[in-house]
Amino acid sequence: xxxxxxxxxxxxxxxxxxxxxxxxxxxxxxxxxxxxxxxxxxxxxxxxxxxxxxxxxxxxxxxxxxxxxxxxxxxxxxxxxxxxxxxxxxxxxxxxxxxxxxxxxxxxxxxxxxxxxxxxxxxxxxxxxxx
Amino acid sequence: xxxxxxxxxxxxxxxxxxxxxxxxxxxxxxxxxxxxxxxxxxxxxxxxxxxxxxxxxxxxxxxxxxxxxxxxxxxxxxxxxxxxxxxxxxxxxxxxxxxxxxxxxxxxxxxxxxxxxxxxxxxxxxxxxxxxxxxxxxxxxxxxxxxxxxxxxxxxxxxxxxxxxxxxxxxxxxxxxxxxxxxxxxxxxxxxxxxxxxxxxxxxxxxxxxxxxxx
Numbered sequence: 507x508x509x510x511x512x513x514x515x516x517x518x519x520x521x522x523x524x525x526x527x528x529x530x531x532x533x534x535x536x537x538x539x540x541x542x543x544x545x546x547x548x549x550x551x552x553x554x555x556x557x558x559x560x561x562x563x564x565x566x567x568x569x570x571x572x573x574x575x576x577x578x579x580x581x582x583x584x585x586x587x588x589x590x591x592x593x594x595x596x597x598x599x600x601x602x603x604x605x606x607x608x609x610x611x612x613x614x615x616x617x618x619x620x621x622x623x624x625x626x627x628x629x630x631x632x633x634x635x636x637x
Numbered sequence: 638x639x640x641x642x643x644x645x646x647x648x649x650x651x652x653x654x655x656x657x658x659x660x661x662x663x664x665x666x667x668x669x670x671x672x673x674x675x676x677x678x679x680x681x682x683x684x685x686x687x688x689x690x691x692x693x694x695x696x697x698x699x700x701x702x703x704x705x706x707x708x709x710x711x712x713x714x715x716x717x718x719x720x721x722x723x724x725x726x727x728x729x730x731x732x733x734x735x736x737x738x739x740x741x742x743x744x745x746x747x748x749x750x751x752x753x754x755x756x757x758x759x760x761x762x763x764x765x766x767x768x769x770x771x772x773x774x775x776x777x778x779x780x781x782x783x784x785x786x787x788x789x790x791x792x793x794x795x796x797x798x799x800x801x802x803x804x805x806x807x808x809x810x811x812x813x814x815x816x817x818x819x820x821x822x823x824x825x826x827x828x829x830x831x832x833x834x835x836x837x838x839x840x841x842x843x844x845x846x847x848x849x850x851x852x
Contacts, residue, residue: 536731543724547842551717554847562851569851573843577836584727584832592674599674603681607688614692 531586539583546576676826680833683796687837690792694785694845699852702780707849710775712766716846719762720838723797726755727835734828742816745824746808752831753804756797763794786845793841796834803827 550569552558559565581587587600698707733748767787770776777787807827810820 531731531734533732533735536728536735540724540728540731543727547720547724547839550843550847551713551720554850555713555717566848566851569843569847573839576839580727580832580836580839584731584835585829592677595674596677599678599681603684606685610685610688611692611695615695618696 531583535583539579542579542583543576546572546579672822673825673829676829680829683833684837687789687792687840690785690789691840691844694789697781697785698845698849700781702782704780704783705773705775707782707846707852710770710773711846711850712769713846713850715762715766716842719759719766720842722755722759722762723835723838726752726759727832729755730828730831734824737816737821737824740816742811745816746811749804749808749811753801753808756801756804756831760794760797760801763790767791789845790841793834793837796830796837800827800831800834803830 550572553565553568557565559568581600587596589597591597729748729752733745733752736744736748770783775783777784804827807820807823810823814820
């Protein structure tokens, strides 16, 4: 195979091989992702703006659940994270980051909430007074 | 075998050469792969930045300091419009990627321009929202809640702004050099960046706006 044909061949399958290593998906995949996320966006806005569920806590749980589902839909349909991309390393990095994100957010909220509730209210005089 | 013998052996160098040559053969795929994975890891570190900002906002989100509360200042129809714009810009960028796969340069440029305009509309509406808030006295200095809000949403908006800048740069690159392998790789990185920002926005509209109004 000479250089020219090789270049042509590699150019011809460039899209394909890139698709294998880090796919950019098909029209169908993007449309499915778009339709799913349109629904997953519309429902929480509808629930909050109309107050359809009456119960605030139920609404909160619903919209958080839908947000998590939508993040997963975007990850699969738009970011194309799967077990094959980059030999699974994008998925590994993604999973690791997800764990870190959860620890940072949940940990901060947990610690700061308890700090707030357990701190004794301190009179201003005491705070400013020299020891 | 001594080191000198290794270096002098004429069979050794060609072996090294062949390895390089071999790498170069799927060079496009290999470098593209390395860059894409590297860029992905950058995005994951960016996700951690947003995680800290979300955590900060979460901790401060009820510290109103007697100032305005979310229900009073957030306009959900505006946020819904912005969310829709960003979501549509995601699919238009997807169409640009599909056009790239089909090697249609004009279509790639067209979809990139559409995506960039949608991104600009998003940033414009966000700036309008910020201006309204500041006009009402809901400035970042007003309360810890507002500081956290402006930092989190502003950082996302800044990312989108740089994404638009990148789209502009890609349009120039595509105009000058067309859809060669390097530009394809850059477009794929930009694709990840753009879709990643949409993922972050899901967190913003859910946890900041919707839950804020519910509270």
